Amino acid sequence: MQQTLHIPGLEPSLPSTAYTDPGRFAREKEAIFTREWMAVCRTEEIQGPGAWRVVELAGESVLLVRGKDGALHAHYNVCRHRGARLCPAPGEQKPGRPELPPAVSPTGLIRCPYHAWTYSPAGELIGAPFLSDDADFPRERLSLYPVGCAEWGGFVFLHLTPAKAQPLEGQIGPAAARIANYPLADLRIGHRIAYEVEANWKILCENYNECYHCGPVHPELCAIVPAFRSQGGSGLEWERGIPHREGATTFTWTGTTKRAPFTGLNEDEKVRHKGELIYPNLFLSLAADHVAAFILWPLGPSRTRVECLFLFAEAEMARDDFDHTDASSFWDVVNQQDWAICERVQQGMGCRAHLQGFYAPMEDANLDMRRYIDERMGSR
Missing domain, CATH: 2.102.10.10 (Rieske [2Fe-2S] iron-sulphur domain)
Structure with missing residues (x-):
């Protein structure tokens, strides 16, 4: 069994084989994909x-x-x-x-x-x-x-x-309360984009869980949310929501939109952005006027299909001037940047010298990912 390398100030990641080994993926299929609620x-x-x-x-x-x-x-x-x-x-x-x-x-x-x-x-x-x-x-x-x-x-x-199966509510956990003001059940699909990503599903989850990478990888996103560049994305108030730059309220090219904010949002939610990872395969990125939902379909140790759904209020979609592209085209650029860097990570995981990685302090949300996997996989 591989011995974990300890570096002061850094937490060890999962071993590289957790992202590359077909046998490990088969065990995850039995321990996670057939034993957890999966969004479809x-x-x-x-x-x-x-x-x-x-x-x-x-x-x-x-x-x-x-x-x-x-x-x-x-x-x-x-x-x-x-x-x-x-x-x-x-x-x-x-x-x-x-x-x-x-x-x-x-x-x-x-x-x-x-x-x-x-x-x-x-x-x-x-x-x-x-x-x-x-x-x-x-x-x-x-x-x-x-x-x-x-x-x-x-x-x-x-x-x-x-x-x-445990009740679904138990798996969703406190995320439901954190985003309770967003009318998720009432939203409708305004657009969808499907992606084939040559990377392990856990790499995509870890990438979503941190913004240490946002400065180097997402210049357009950081122009809308400068806080993503500050101190490697550390110290962000994820539960309250991430602030946009002055005058911006949403993830579009201008940071603005003609769409009205969802009814029922508090004052913070009207101008801030929230994100949730519902383990194991649903990402939610919530703006005041739209939600980008990502459903992950793990297909192999180094292959994941991602379906990105753009959700809007029915009243906005019924308008003659409704146009999803201010949000969807912006997200497509951000998504493609994420998939490209995740594929680079997958490639590097195959290096015979690289037995494990590390989580920097500003990636502490990924300790939750490590815990999630360890609890379900154990010594598998």
Whole structure:
């Protein structure tokens, strides 16, 4: 086992193998991605009776279905009869193959395309041709395999091991209170950008957790938030919010916008910026007029897909002059800078001489990241 090197004034990071080793990533998949609530989409993307969506989470295909009562359910996307995939994932249809009929009805009933076993939106088996009338046929034992499903702040979260899931609120923790004034659940997607980043998901989390890098990496951002350059980003009041430069109130090229601030914000929140990392895969960056939400999809030890959603008030989006680009184009530049430097870190982690890194004092939030990983991985 690698021996941790101690340097006075610096805290040791996770070992480099934690970011590069395929075996370690496989263990994280079992200890974290299948054992924690994972953000996957916005509620508005599965809206109305019969709405459904397939997502791939930690290598598993999951079917989300909304019933006619409005309740959202999630199941492993596999029929209990012979293991057929119930619904296709986006882009799964192969050229030349016949397109099978939709497996989900307008009321949310799920019908397997193979032998027509039919399930309720909640996953109970309610019909199996030529077997349903058999008194000994144990329908109650053949429900779809459940996946935990919960909604918070307009986001949908899934848990691949629902029998061992804590309540979602417990995982979100005090972050909910810190951003309670922002109308997250009422916001809508105004734009989205997807990124493929050649870096480990933890590198992205650590990068989001500190602003020691902001001065060297983000000149445009620091022009809006000079405090990010001051003392390496130390001493910032994250809970109160980060101040913009004089006259600026939001993350856009000018620091201003035509959009009204969200109703219900306090005076600080109208002119400051807040950020939250909801472990393990949701970043929230909250301005007075918009929220940039980042959903991370860990794909391998050195590969992460990031979906960036730009959320706005419905009333603002309904205006004839609504334009997301003042925020989204600014964020795209900042994001690309982050992904580029994270990929440099990933490359460096592969150096045979570099066994571990260190956290400087102004990166103390990453001690929380180290604790989070250690608590879930232990000696794995």
